[in-house]
Amino acid sequence: xxxxxxxxxxxxxxxxxxxxxxxxxxxxxxxxxxxxxxxxxxxxxxxxxxxxxxxxxxxxxxxxxxxxxxxxxxxxxxxxxxxxxxxxxxxxxxxxxxxxxxxxxxxxxxxxxxxxxxxxxxxxxxxxxxxxxxxxxxxxxxxxxxxxxxxxxxxxxxxxxxxxxxxxxxxxxxxxxxxxxxxxxxxxxxxxxxxxxxxxxxxxxxxxxxxxxxxxxxxxxxxxxxxxxxxxxxxxxxxxxxxxxxxxxxxxxxxxxxxxxxxxxxxxxxxxxxxxxxxxxxxxxxxxxxxxxxxxxxxxxxxxxxxxxxxxxxxxxxxxxxxxxxxxxxxxxxxxxxxxxxxxxxxxxxxxxxxxxxxxxxxxxxxxxxxxxxxxxxxxxxxxxxxxxxxxxxxxxxxxx
Numbered sequence: 434x435x436x437x438x439x440x441x442x443x444x445x446x447x448x449x450x451x452x453x454x455x456x457x458x459x460x461x462x463x464x465x466x467x468x469x470x471x472x473x474x475x476x477x478x479x480x481x482x483x484x485x486x487x488x489x490x491x492x493x494x495x496x497x498x499x500x501x502x503x504x505x506x507x508x509x510x511x512x513x514x515x516x517x518x519x520x521x522x523x524x525x526x527x528x529x530x531x532x533x534x535x536x537x538x539x540x541x542x543x544x545x546x547x548x549x550x551x552x553x554x555x556x557x558x559x560x561x562x563x564x565x566x567x568x569x570x571x572x573x574x575x576x577x578x579x580x581x582x583x584x585x586x587x588x589x590x591x592x593x594x595x596x597x598x599x600x601x602x603x604x605x606x607x608x609x610x611x612x613x614x615x616x617x618x619x620x621x622x623x624x625x626x627x628x629x630x631x632x633x634x635x636x637x638x639x640x641x642x643x644x645x646x647x648x649x650x651x652x653x654x655x656x657x658x659x660x661x662x663x664x665x666x667x668x669x670x671x672x673x674x675x676x677x678x679x680x681x682x683x684x685x686x687x688x689x690x691x692x693x694x695x696x697x698x699x700x701x702x703x704x705x706x707x708x709x710x711x712x713x714x715x716x717x718x719x720x721x722x723x724x725x726x727x728x729x730x731x732x733x734x735x736x737x738x739x740x741x742x743x744x745x746x747x748x749x750x751x752x753x754x755x756x757x758x759x760x761x762x763x764x765x766x767x768x769x770x771x772x773x774x775x776x777x778x779x780x781x782x783x784x785x786x787x788x789x790x791x792x793x794x795x796x797x798x799x800x801x802x803x804x805x806x807x808x809x810x811x812x813x814x815x816x817x818x819x820x821x822x823x824x825x826x827x828x829x830x831x832x833x834x
Contacts (some may be wrong), residue, residue: 437676438582438617443589446493450590453492453522455482458732459598464702469718474603476595479707479736483542485663486579486591486614486734487515493587494576495519503528503573507564509662510539510558511735512578517546528573530564532556533776537738556657558667566783578614580670588614592621595629595730602628603728606714609633609642609684610664612673614734619680633677633684634717636692637663643684645674660746661688662708663735685723687716692707693750695719699733700724700747708738709746755813757786758834759805760820766802774804777826781819783808805833 457477482803491512495504496519506516507530520527527548531540544550561577564630568575577584591614595605605622607615612633619631623655635643636659645652645668653668660779669677692709695716697798699705714731723729728760737745751757771790778785789805797803810816816832823830 437679438585438589438620440621442582442586443593443617443798446586447590447593447723449493449496450587453482457481459595465698467683471726473718474730475703476591476730476732477705478591479711479733483514483518483823484735484737485515486513486588488518489509490584490587490591490613491515491576492519492522494581494583495525496523501733503571504576505564505568505573505617507557508561508578509535510737511663513543514539514546514737516576517543517548520544529719530560533620536742538739539737556667557665566657579611580672584613585676589617589621591732592618592773593625596622596625598779599730603730604630604632604723604725605730606632606634606717606723607732608659608664608710608713608734609635610666612669612677615681618675620676620765623680631680632681632682632715632723633745635686636661636664636713637686637688640686641667642669642674642677643686645669646677646684661692661713662755663708663711664713670683671675685717687713687720687722690753691716691720693746694753696746697750697754705733706738707736711735755810755816757807758810758816758819759807761800761831761833762804762806763797763829764804766800771804774828777828778808778821782820783819786812
């Protein structure tokens, strides 16, 4: 189809990238397969150079530029690191614009590769606009994170590898922000493995590709809100949307809770440290949003997550998985009241993480006190059983959240 990246461009990109890529062979997970009720495969691009697939497209473009050319890009993190590393490998100077809220480890890693980092814009789309303007003013080469055939061809090498590493029919799940990765993967598989079905996965709070497909035109969201900052893009491009329409079976969305749950399972079951955007594809599989029962492959697109954010994500994911229970319990305000509650909890074999005792500022009777109790539970069913058991023991227990 005219205007779309073809297999020749992707094959050429693979030859160009061969000296710089790390191997990320597809691997299966028995544990995740049992949870999903179907074979689950993982393409671990979080182990790629710079911690994501982005080096593929960045190097494919930048390696073609003339010596001495300045390179300019905009990114929330992964594309920034890919461009910075590609520029360093080719001896070019790089200036990277990042949103003011970009994760500090991603900023530091970008600077560590020799790039000049400028923090401008509150979201990626604003940073892209500033970077484009700057590149035009100084005559630099602007490296778009997804709206470029060379970028798409580079990302398409992921699809070529999948076609060679997986036997038989497979459904390939790809995280989608602006659409560069899924455009390349789907284009590659359309030629190298036509039987493969490609499905895009977006965060519910940043589903610009899904909205654009539904509307039949390019739509720019007013705002995006998701923990998956790597795919928090207000709008795809005409180029990536055309690739998705041509080669992709559909685009599904996942909630932040579903992403957090997948991230926790990747830590626990696959021993993989993956950022929220990188866990989105697996989240769709585990949430039952992928039709069929055949093999499903999740592209783990990146692993550059701030350790402080990871702590919060773990807590959020454990809560979403029913592993924490926060209860509001009103008890009698007299000596032994709290002891009777903790004794009842102890009889259930629960591990109490935190207890807060409140009297002031609440609409309670003079002889009552509120207790906020946080305990560990096994799953949502155990959480509900605990609440019912406490109520059966005479306590006015209400789950919070």
